Amino acid sequence: MEFVVEEGKRVDEECSTLILPALSIGNVGQLAVDLLVSSTGADRVGYLDDPYLLPCVGNDAYGPLPCGEISLPLEVYESPSTATTLAQQRSPVAKGMMIKFAENIADFAASSGKKHVIVLSSLDFQRLHHNLDMSRGPQVYYLSNAEANGRDEHCERLGFGRLNEYDSEGRCWKYLCSVFDENCKEELTFPSEDELEDIDYYPSLPFAALFSAFKARGLKVTCLLCYCSEGDNIPDAFLLTRRSRSCRLHVGSCVWRLLFHPPIDVSNRVSSMK
Amino acid sequence: MEDVLTENPPPSRFIQDDLNNFASPPEPLPSPFIVLSNPKPDLPLKPSLLLISLSSPSLYIFHSLPSKTLIGTLILPELPVSGNTIEPSLQDKSCNIYSLSNDNSILLVSVQLPVSPERSNLVSRLLVGQDIVPERVIILDSIQSRNFRGRLSPDETLAAKLETSSEKKAAATSRLNLDYFPSGSVIDGLSASLLSRCQLKNIRGTLVVSWPEFDPSVVRFLGALLKNIVPGLDVASVGKDLEMYSSRAGLKKDAWVESDLYT
Numbered sequence: 101m102e103f104v105v106e107e108g109k110r111v112d113e114e115c116s117t118l119i120l121p122a123l124s125i126g127n128v129g130q131l132a133v134d135l136l137v138s139s140t141g142a143d144r145v146g147y148l149d150d151p152y153l154l155p156c157v158g159n160d161a162y163g164p165l166p167c168g169e170i171s172l173p174l175e176v177y178e179s180p181s182t183a184t185t186l187a188q189q190r191s192p193v194a195k196g197m198m199i200k201f202a203e204n205i206a207d208f209a210a211s212s213g214k215k216h217v218i219v220l221s222s223l224d225f226q227r228l229h230h231n232l233d234m235s236r237g238p239q240v241y242y243l244s245n246a247e248a249n250g251r252d253e254h255c256e257r258l259g260f261g262r263l264n265e266y267d268s269e270g271r272c273w274k275y276l277c278s279v280f281d282e283n284c285k286e287e288l289t290f291p292s293e294d295e296l297e298d299i300d301y302y303p304s305l306p307f308a309a310l311f312s313a314f315k316a317r318g319l320k321v322t323c324l325l326c327y328c329s330e331g332d333n334i335p336d337a338f339l340l341t342r343r344s345r346s347c348r349l350h351v352g353s354c355v356w357r358l359l360f361h362p363p364i365d366v367s368n369r370v371s372s373m374k
Numbered sequence: 375m376e377d378v379l380t381e382n383p384p385p386s387r388f389i390q391d392d393l394n395n396f397a398s399p400p401e402p403l404p405s406p407f408i409v410l411s412n413p414k415p416d417l418p419l420k421p422s423l424l425l426i427s428l429s430s431p432s433l434y435i436f437h438s439l440p441s442k443t444l445i446g447t448l449i450l451p452e453l454p455v456s457g458n459t460i461e462p463s464l465q466d467k468s469c470n471i472y473s474l475s476n477d478n479s480i481l482l483v484s485v486q487l488p489v490s491p492e493r494s495n496l497v498s499r500l501l502v503g504q505d506i507v508p509e510r511v512i513i514l515d516s517i518q519s520r521n522f523r524g525r526l527s528p529d530e531t532l533a534a535k536l537e538t539s540s541e542k543k544a545a546a547t548s549r550l551n552l553d554y555f556p557s558g559s560v561i562d563g564l565s566a567s568l569l570s571r572c573q574l575k576n577i578r579g580t581l582v583v584s585w586p587e588f589d590p591s592v593v594r595f596l597g598a599l600l601k602n603i604v605p606g607l608d609v610a611s612v613g614k615d616l617e618m619y620s621s622r623a624g625l626k627k628d629a630w631v632e633s634d635l636y637t
Binding site: 104106107123125149156157158160161163165166168169190191194195196198272304305306308309 | 392393394395396397398399400491492494495496498535536537538539540542553554555556557558559560561562563564566567569570573574576581
């Protein structure tokens with residue numbers, strides 16, 4: 101994966117938190133990143149060129165009128181005011197190449213000095229086998245590498261629910277760990293599609309590959325997840341957007357202002373296309 | 375009423391394999407490559423203008439141009455060449471490279487073979503930035519109705535463009551006078567990969583998409599567009615078989631779907 105800096109732009113090394121979407125049901129992660137780019141006024145600084153990403157191009161994704169600003173499949177934005185780098189993915193990864201893609205993007209994050217990675221994703225409500233506690237409204241779940249069992253004290257204090265379905269000893273989670281960890285001596289076999297069971301749903305998702313890849317590169321990684329169904333997923337994106345801002349390690353005054361700002365109407369601007 | 379459980383999801387949603395880390399990867403394929411008629415070519419070729427046709431109307435125009443010289447071809451190893459004729463034909467599954475001048479300053483590429491999205495990156499690297507390093511690229515494709523958010527009437531001729539940043543900065547008089555492709559719609563496949571490559575390499579690039587996919591009006595429109603870009607281009611002979619063209623079977627239509635890869 102090659103990072104190409106846009107002509108005339110410079111990378112700000114202070115933007116050490118990386119937020120990116122994982123492909124997921126309803127494109128929620130991508131919608132959320134679009135909202136973050138819009139609301140923080142983040143500026144595009146470059147592109148990531150990866151051989152496993154399917155090609156697509158489009159017109160400007162953020163303005164109300166087609167101003168002719170080309171959009172590519174994987175773009176990098178920076179918001180110096182919030183010290184955040186945002187990577188927006190607009191097209192799918194080639195079938196069977198998600199692990200390679202995750203490895204590449206983890207290499208980019210590590211080599212560019214990122215300290216914390218936040219992955220935004222949704223989960224299929226229909227795959228849930230227990231009732232959600234909706235008494236406090238829609239819930240955001242998290243998975244972190246702060247502790248071995250996925251727990252993170254910072255996320256607990258923020259009121260996020262821990263993803264109980266994470267089992268570091270589960271065969272698919274262990275397999276993911278083994279493919280990204282150069283030091284892993286255990287040889288695990290690739291689970292065939294016929295062998296997969298319900299419990300393998302979570303580690304089969306792109307967010308799990310990204311989580312395992314960033315973790316193997318020694319980066320702090322937090323996945324923020326919400327359950328949803330296909331449909332109008334903008335409210336789900338707003339939920340993840342707000343929670344991702346509060347999840348960042350360093351919260352400056354401008355970020356707190358963003359947290360309590362009224363939702364921005366981007367109904368005619370959000371265009372994560374694939 | 376359509377069955378919402380079994381109908382294909384709309385273009386912005388995913389299929390199961392898009393979201394599966396454990397989907398089987400495809401069998402590896404040999405890389406595509408370019409073969410040139412000059413046995414000792416001076417690579418990379420550095421044309422001032424590279425014109426790439428993917429749409430049926432543009433392929434028809436390129437094929438009809440009288441004074442062009444075949445200088446090479448791009449080979450996709452997974453595609454058989456059986457059935458191709460010795461003299462280039464619109465029915466061939468080929469990707470021929472032509473020169474419009476002795477010094478190879480203007481090159482044409484006629485993409486008459488189906489290039490899957492997964493192979494697009496490799497093909498676009500060969501054509502832009504590897505074996506060929508152009509100063510300016512113009513790509514001609516059709517609007518993809520599956521990725522277009524709006525109505526496309528079969529009776530209305532449309533054309534729009536997307537440009538790279540360096541093309542946008544160029545003098546207005548040298549740029550194509552077309553509306554921009556609307557926001558919210560996308561273009562995927564080889565033409566998207568080619569334009570992306572131009573953006574990444576900071577090359578002047580324009581992707582022109584037209585509609586309908588097969589129509590004499592689009593042929594006439596693109597002929598005039600190309601004449602504007604290359605004033606010396608002989609497009610007079612392009613209209614001779616236009617009516618035959620409009621009823622011709624076998625011209626490329628979403629050709630990658632018809633590829634042997636997907637049988």
